[in-house]
Amino acid sequence: MLKIEHLKKRYKTGPWVLKDISFEVPDGEIVGLIGPSGAGKSTMIRCVNRLIDPSEGNIQLDGVNLSNLSSSKVREQRRHIGMIFQEYALVERLSVMENVLSGRLGYLPFWRSFLRRYPEKDIDNAFEYLDRVGLIDHANKRADELSGGQRQRVGIARALAQDPRLLLVDEPTASLDPKTSRQIMRLIQSICREKSLSAIINIHDVPLAMQFVDRIIGLQGGEVVFDGKPDELTEDV
Ligand code: ADP
Ligand code: ADP
Numbered sequence: 001m002l003k004i005e006h007l008k009k010r011y012k013t014g015p016w017v018l019k020d021i022s023f024e025v026p027d028g029e030i031v032g033l034i035g036p037s038g039a040g041k042s043t044m045i046r047c048v049n050r051l052i053d054p055s056e057g058n059i060q061l062d063g064v065n066l067s068n069l070s071s072s073k074v075r076e077q078r079r080h081i082g083m084i085f086q087e088y089a090l091v092e093r094l095s096v097m098e099n100v101l102s103g104r105l106g107y108l109p110f111w112r113s114f115l116r117r118y119p120e121k122d123i124d125n126a127f128e129y130l131d132r133v134g135l136i137d138h139a140n141k142r143a144d145e146l147s148g149g150q151r152q153r154v155g156i157a158r159a160l161a162q163d164p165r166l167l168l169v170d171e172p173t174a175s176l177d178p179k180t181s182r183q184i185m186r187l188i189q190s191i192c193r194e195k196s197l198s199a200i201i202n203i204h205d206v207p208l209a210m211q212f213v214d215r216i217i218g219l220q221g222g223e224v225v226f227d228g229k230p231d232e233l234t235e236d237v
Pocket of ligand 2: 037038042
């Protein structure tokens with residue numbers, strides 16, 4: 001379970017861009033984070049994965065406080081958080097398989113990928129995740145040979161290879177066509193259901209969010225202006 005308490009953030013001496021945010025995400029719940037540009041959605045996600053330091057407040061994942069860890073501990077905790085990105089963030093010249101392995105092993109030095117000396121168990125797991133996202137036949141292709149939807153599925157498999165306790169997903173469909181977007185959201189949803197995994201999805205496409213998330217949190221000017229089920233969302237929020 002993710003627990004955010006009185007989270008505040010300002011960049012240097014600028015204005016507060018997150019103003020006292022508190023909410024909990026139980027295991028298995030998919031939260032869609034919506035709101036206009038500048039509302040603080042990316043800042044929120046970057047605080048949770050500790051790419052940036054919160055100014056005040058607590059962030060707890062399964063009882064571990066993420067907000068005041070040393071940098072080595074941050075790295076350790078970040079292994080439990082799977083990230084999925086808008087532009088996929090794959091290593092284009094590496095194979096699909098190597099990209100998935102990098103989720104578990106970190107980015108590997110070139111010689112290591114050249115020698116292909118990976119632990120057998122990790123390779124077995126990577127095949128399992130590739131199978132889950134429907135890409136087992138593409139394992140040896142280079143990432144740059146794939147379509148956008150296929151690349152995003154590699155991104156999902158790579159996040160799963162971390163065996164995460166939480167998924168943080170930043171605009172996963174912003175570079176995809178509507179049909180592929182629905183397929184990707186459906187895949188994320190079914191994986192979260194199977195693994196009882198919670199997710200926070202930063203998503204600007206509100207109708208798409210309403211179709212696939214359990215709960216919507218609306219941010220505006222650094223404050224929560226809506227928190228409820230998708231069907232409770234009205235035009236004026
Ligand atoms: P959203 O993701 O909802 O578009 P952001 O979290 O990116 O919102 O931005 C929230 C506010 O914080 C904006 O006013 C933005 O200009 C500001 N901001 C974001 N990143 C930085 C930064 N690195 N330094 C200073 N201000 C920033
Ligand atoms: P998004 O809309 O996806 O949140 P932005 O365009 O707000 O993306 O931000 C892109 C990058 O620019 C981020 O790394 C963010 O930290 C940085 N950034 C955004 N606003 C500011 C700002 N006011 N000052 C400095 N950096 C900023």
